[in-house]
Amino acid sequence: MDRLKAFLFPEINYRFLIRIGLVAAVAFVCFTWVLVPFRIHGHSMAPTYQDGDFNFCNRLHYLFSDPSRHDVVAIRYAGTRVMLLKRVLALEGETLAFREGRLYIDGDPVAEPYAAANRDWNLEARTVAPGHVYVAGDNRNVPMHTHDFGQTPVERIVGAPLW
Amino acid sequence: MVTLRTIVIAVVVAAAGVTALFWYFQSDTAKIRKQFKTIAEAASKDAGEHELTAAAGARKIGRMFAENGRIEIPAYDISRTYAREDIPGRIMGARSRYSEISMRFHDLDIRFPSEQTARVHFTAYVEAVRITGERVREGHEITCRLEQIEGDWLIHQIEAVTVLER
Numbered sequence: 001m002d003r004l005k006a007f008l009f010p011e012i013n014y015r016f017l018i019r020i021g022l023v024a025a026v027a028f029v030c031f032t033w034v035l036v037p038f039r040i041h042g043h044s045m046a047p048t049y050q051d052g053d054f055n056f057c058n059r060l061h062y063l064f065s066d067p068s069r070h071d072v073v074a075i076r077y078a079g080t081r082v083m084l085l086k087r088v089l090a091l092e093g094e095t096l097a098f099r100e101g102r103l104y105i106d107g108d109p110v111a112e113p114y115a116a117a118n119r120d121w122n123l124e125a126r127t128v129a130p131g132h133v134y135v136a137g138d139n140r141n142v143p144m145h146t147h148d149f150g151q152t153p154v155e156r157i158v159g160a161p162l163w
Numbered sequence: 164m165v166t167l168r169t170i171v172i173a174v175v176v177a178a179a180g181v182t183a184l185f186w187y188f189q190s191d192t193a194k195i196r197k198q199f200k201t202i203a204e205a206a207s208k209d210a211g212e213h214e215l216t217a218a219a220g221a222r223k224i225g226r227m228f229a230e231n232g233r234i235e236i237p238a239y240d241i242s243r244t245y246a247r248e249d250i251p252g253r254i255m256g257a258r259s260r261y262s263e264i265s266m267r268f269h270d271l272d273i274r275f276p277s278e279q280t281a282r283v284h285f286t287a288y289v290e291a292v293r294i295t296g297e298r299v300r301e302g303h304e305i306t307c308r309l310e311q312i313e314g315d316w317l318i319h320q321i322e323a324v325t326v327l328e329r
Contacts, residue, residue: 041290042300055309077304077326079270084326118195123329135327150327 005163044137059159086135097125208264223250229317236323263292277328
C-alpha cells in the first residue's frame, strides 16, 4: 500500500525533478524529430488510410535506404506541420503512364492491389527526373484532375507512416 | 504611507510602460508573423458571415499589400501583376464561392535578404466548404517577398512552390 501511495504521490525531491525532466526531454526529441504524430485529412489515400486516421511519421525510415516503388511516404511542404501522404509509383529515370486506369512503368503494366482501377485515368508517358520519385494517392475513384499527384524531389520525403 | 490607490496606479503605469516598450521594440520578425496571422484570420470565414464583416476583412488584407505586386501560382496557371486596389474585390469574389473557410499558415520561415526586404516561406493550409456543400482541403507551399515602406512590411510578390509536378 505504501509503495502504491509512493508511486501515485511521489515525494517531490531533486531526483524526482531530474527524472521528470529526462522523460520530458526524451518525449520531446522522440515526438518532434523521430516519430512525428499526424492525423490524416482527406480521402487521397483511401482505402489504405481513411480520413481521420491517426499515425506517426517515422523519420528514420529512409535514413539508410531510398524509397522503393509501392512505399507510402510522407512529403513535406515548407515544414512538417502539413505533409502529403502518397504512394511511390515510379523512381528516377523510369517512364510512367496511366492507360484506362492501369499503371504502366517503362511500358509494362504494374499491378496495384491497393488501388481500384478507374478507367477514366489516362496520362501520357512521362519520365521521372533525376533525384525525383513519382507519387500518387491510392484513391483513384475520383476524377484524375482533382487528385494531387506527380513527381517530387526525394529530399522532400521526410519519412514513412509507422503502420 | 503606501495606499492601495498608489499601488494600483503604479501597476497600471508599469503595465502601460511595458506594453509601450514591447510595441516600440517589436522585432520585424514578430511584426511579419503577426501580419500573416491577421491575414489568415481575415481570410477565414464563418457560416453566415455578414457582408460588412467580409468587406472589412478584405480591406484589411488589401492594406497589407504593396501598391503593385506580382503573383505566381503555376498549379492554377496564374502569373500576373496586381494593383493594391484590386485586391479587396478579388478576395471578396473568391470568398463568396465558399460558405466556410479556415485558413492557417504553418512553418513560417522569415529571412531578411536586405534591410528593406523580407522573404517569408510557409505552408498555407485551407479547409473550406463550397456553396454547393463540397468540402475542400488544400495545402500550398508559398514564398512571399515583402518590402518595408514607411515602416510597414507590405507584400510585394507571392509565389506558390510546385511540390508535385505532373
